[in-house]
Amino acid sequence: MRDFMNTMRATGVLELKEMGGQKPYTMKDKQRFANKLHKLLR
Secondary structure, eight states, X not given: OHHHHHHHHXXXXXXXXXXXXXXXXXXXXXXXXXXXXXXXXX
16 A cells, blocks of 8 residues: 555655645644633633
């Protein structure tokens, strides 16, 4: 399976930018999560 994935990447079939996925987890996201968790635990 590893060789298969390496081959797919090498041929350009699997481009990370084309695969989609979530945006990076930012500091603002961390703060939002921490604030909601804090409210939940109070």
